Amino acid sequence: MSKETITKIEIEKAATSKINDVDFNNLSFGSIFSDHMFVCDYKNGSWQTPKIIPYQKLMLDPSARVFHYGQAVFEGMKAYKDDEDGIWLFRPDENFLRINKSSKRLAIPEFPEEYFFDGLNTLLKLDNKWIKKGFGNSLYIRPFVIATEAGVSASPSSEYKFMIICSPAQSYYGGEVRVKIADHYSRAASGGFGFAKAAGNYAGQFYPTNIAKEEGFQQVIWTDANTHEYLEEAGTMNVFFRIGDKLVTCPISDRILDGVTRKSVITMAKDLNIEVEVRPIKVAEVLEANKNGTLKEIFGSGTAAVINPIAGFGYKGDKWELPKIENSYAKKIKEAIMDIQYNKAEDKFGWRIKVD
């Protein structure tokens, strides 16, 4: 982000800021948005002049493609502030590449790199006050693209809106998380678009997750739709299993989101001399490891919480609690990654990018 701004962005500043109405000590995730938003329209075959304007409602035709055919993709990333008011992003190049990968699979035109980074940079500087200092505080950044063309013919839209909206977030503690391992419902098909951060991958999870909630779980760990024998990922997290002193996670595929946090966890674990195996992992193996006492930890990885330790799990009506553990990998890896995110530790992998 230190390269020169070359994009001509039209900026319309908000007349007043909403920031004084916000209680930054009581934020619920993703419900309050900063003063400005980035918008860029696609029409007549190209992306138009990007704009930053006051956060405001959208006007769309009821027949807009996004409402009917789900042509929409998004990203989730965060900006962090260090003790010297420096603003940092964590591996934003990964999010940029991923939104275009998602777009391609959904027949959405890819977004230009300069527009993305210049837009993000300019927006974050303008809404700089919304990024609060303090370990765990951040500004959650939501880039997304929606199909806006009017008309209900089932074909790709010729018009789109690329937007970035930002929401202040606190250190995320979701309470104790227990997960249900899916044995009937599924999230994605082989040959489908589970690897994309596409709108259509999320709504389908709500109903099975509601059922899991009634059974005392907070989330579902999805298994392969074909056999339900292999563990894949959770609704908004990739998953890791610590068996003995090894960390195991499944490989990515066209059904699984290639999480930025997952990648970082794998690299960081290795750096901390933790052995990592990326390989298919059977439900049966985890049940067996649990039985013989070698299953030490399960955790999810994702931008929202970095790492979310899992306290217990269930499968086909049975439930198990994981023992409390000293020397948790989850804790160690989370701290090491957060130290990089908040500019508290050396960044030997080149993950941290300054906004300036």
Add this chain to the structure above:
Amino acid sequence: MSKETITKIEIEKAATSKINDVDFNNLSFGSIFSDHMFVCDYKNGSWQTPKIIPYQKLMLDPSARVFHYGQAVFEGMKAYKDDEDGIWLFRPDENFLRINKSSKRLAIPEFPEEYFFDGLNTLLKLDNKWIKKGFGNSLYIRPFVIATEAGVSASPSSEYKFMIICSPAQSYYGGEVRVKIADHYSRAASGGFGFAKAAGNYAGQFYPTNIAKEEGFQQVIWTDANTHEYLEEAGTMNVFFRIGDKLVTCPISDRILDGVTRKSVITMAKDLNIEVEVRPIKVAEVLEANKNGTLKEIFGSGTAAVINPIAGFGYKGDKWELPKIENSYAKKIKEAIMDIQYNKAEDKFGWRIKVD
């Protein structure tokens, strides 16, 4: 629809009609909408007073759930006008039941039956002039529900909009249709929501369909995501194969939309003394039948075209043309169903419902 109107619908009429600007002889599917639309909001745990208002744009927060998590379902149905200006619907109860089935799977609250039918009835009477007489003309009706709550937390919305918009349609002739049988990409997972008419089932088909188009096809016939050995359905049509004098179509499952036209084709074919088999059908069987000359017809069934004959197909790089046929089942069944839709024939199955 002859039951008494009990719902209190608030009606705001359009000041002027757009109808005189419309060239009814040159309609492109789903691009022009009638003067009014039906809207009903869900909030605070219940559906509010339904309204009919002039067709107009929607104002939504950029963080509205539908843009991010694809929580949206829809229906497609038609109104027909007979020679005496009677307005008819075709099996609308099926569409009502199906939209609620779709909603349930997407964790969207179900819509009350009276609101649906009274809303539809009132809207069609108000926009009566938009339904043109003439065999093949119709008013395409698009009920849909979108999640409108602001906020990007990945959980079911607490607010929704149920809407009905209407678009005049002409007799649909899509040109000669050739289909590609999928061998890599797929549409739906077992345990997923392929059976729902959910927004998220459509955008994922655009990219593979674009590839098929480059190869000279117009549409894709999806196969099962697991083995790609079994034929399932097309993007917006169920599919039928005539092998010898038998009509074969695959059973519905949680991956396949339970088409109203499919059901009607099965019933009508039997009534016309055509033998129908509903059973899993392998790609290999169709290829073999094609080779030995017993594959006589392939056609798709759906609300838009009733029946869409398929002229040729391809699989793994090979392409075949189907012979022209006299005494086509496609033609015979289509005419018999359309005669019922347009009140030209006796309705012995009770499919036709009058709007009055």
